[in-house]
Amino acid sequence: MNLSRRSGVEIRVAAPPSKSLTHRALVAAALADGVSEILRPLASEDTTLTSQGLRALGVAVEANGDGLSVRGCGGRFQTRGPVTLDLRNSGTSLRLLAGVATLSTFPVTLTGSARMQERPVGPLGDAIAALGGEVGYTVRPGYPPITVRGPARGGAAVIRGDISSQFVSSLLMAAPCWEDGLDLTLIPPLVSVSYLDLTAAVMRSFGVEIMREGEHFSVSPGVYRRRIYAVEGDWSSASYFFAIGAVCGGRVVVENLDPASLQGDRLFVEALEMMGASVRYGEDGIVLESNGDLDGIEADMAAAPDTVQTLAAVAAFARGPTRITGIAHLRYKESDRIAAIERVLGSVGARVVVEEDAVTITPGPLHGATVDPENDHRTAMSAAVIGLGAGGVRVTGAGCVDKSFPQFWNVLQEAGLL
Numbered sequence: 001m002n003l004s005r006r007s008g009v010e011i012r013v014a015a016p017p018s019k020s021l022t023h024r025a026l027v028a029a030a031l032a033d034g035v036s037e038i039l040r041p042l043a044s045e046d047t048t049l050t051s052q053g054l055r056a057l058g059v060a061v062e063a064n065g066d067g068l069s070v071r072g073c074g075g076r077f078q079t080r081g082p083v084t085l086d087l088r089n090s091g092t093s094l095r096l097l098a099g100v101a102t103l104s105t106f107p108v109t110l111t112g113s114a115r116m117q118e119r120p121v122g123p124l125g126d127a128i129a130a131l132g133g134e135v136g137y138t139v140r141p142g143y144p145p146i147t148v149r150g151p152a153r154g155g156a157a158v159i160r161g162d163i164s165s166q167f168v169s170s171l172l173m174a175a176p177c178w179e180d181g182l183d184l185t186l187i188p189p190l191v192s193v194s195y196l197d198l199t200a201a202v203m204r205s206f207g208v209e210i211m212r213e214g215e216h217f218s219v220s221p222g223v224y225r226r227r228i229y230a231v232e233g234d235w236s237s238a239s240y241f242f243a244i245g246a247v248c249g250g251r252v253v254v255e256n257l258d259p260a261s262l263q264g265d266r267l268f269v270e271a272l273e274m275m276g277a278s279v280r281y282g283e284d285g286i287v288l289e290s291n292g293d294l295d296g297i298e299a300d301m302a303a304a305p306d307t308v309q310t311l312a313a314v315a316a317f318a319r320g321p322t323r324i325t326g327i328a329h330l331r332y333k334e335s336d337r338i339a340a341i342e343r344v345l346g347s348v349g350a351r352v353v354v355e356e357d358a359v360t361i362t363p364g365p366l367h368g369a370t371v372d373p374e375n376d377h378r379t380a381m382s383a384a385v386i387g388l389g390a391g392g393v394r395v396t397g398a399g400c401v402d403k404s405f406p407q408f409w410n411v412l413q414e415a416g417l418l
Ligand SMILES: O=C(O)C1=C[C@@H](OP(=O)(O)O)[C@@H](O)[C@H](O)C1
Pocket: 019, 020, 021, 023, 092, 163, 164, 165, 166, 169, 191, 192, 195, 305, 306, 329
């Protein structure tokens, strides 16, 4: 994909449905006591992997118009033998399904791409074992492939919070179906905490009880109630459009976003405001205006990991350095995203200094480059932002956006930006 420099953009786009909420709604509906309807789910590689995984566990997930109809299993998967799930590159699918695999009568092996086999799952495995499940690893302890065998009783467990919130979401979502529910204590520091709010919100909307006090969660044994669930728009996917407005200058309107959303990536537009863009929550969308003059900032992005690369891309266009903190856990994503920031921004002329938990980006005269996103969708989409701001950027392997946002390049084309 070739990106040329644009300035003074005027675009109106709709955010695609939320990936995180689609995964969660599928899992909750699969555990519920009847047929649920999921309206406006995200159609993407990763959410399809969650649907396929649930089907392999015996749950009927069927297209119903634009939505999905899910016949819940009532808390026990009716498997007829051992199951192997290939969740490819989807961390959320693998981690969420590892917890609910304790609800299968037969062992479930969860595996994925070569990169997925480098993404940790050990703290989740240890917690499942402490709660009464059986856990084994066939290649490397603590990494997929992981085999989970239920039943788990539930009860009390402790888990570290600094690697991935998905471990916690996984235990929380399975917990209502365990005899003793769950009392879970998280060991700080906590990363990606906003995703735990999303998990709790979806669980509550499917009728189960979950309480949080600081670092402590408790979930009572209970039943997910079937329901009609409409998926709101995705603030992470929307970040690329806001970023384009900020670096190119002009006016960008993004529709289909809830201004009161619990999604942590809502923080991203606040970062752009600090950099000098103006943001208004209008009747028919979120409106960003910018004259392209941006200041460098300091931002703690621990709660919003998926927009760190978008912010790093914008930082390359600011007047001074930007320091982004709270990001050590980006090393465990689809790629090592701290290395990706250093590599991509370095290749277009910005200077990047990496620390254990931070990066500092110092803008320089920018020039074009060929960017290989190394199969990381967020690297590809943030490279598009750099390309539209600086020009002369070619993104190879552009199809990797299918993971979370298959329409990304089409939306740019329809907006007249390609
Ligand atoms: O639970 C979720 O839906 C997600 C949690 C985050 O991961 P970590 O908790 O591993 O940081 C985020 O990066 C991922 O894209 C989606």
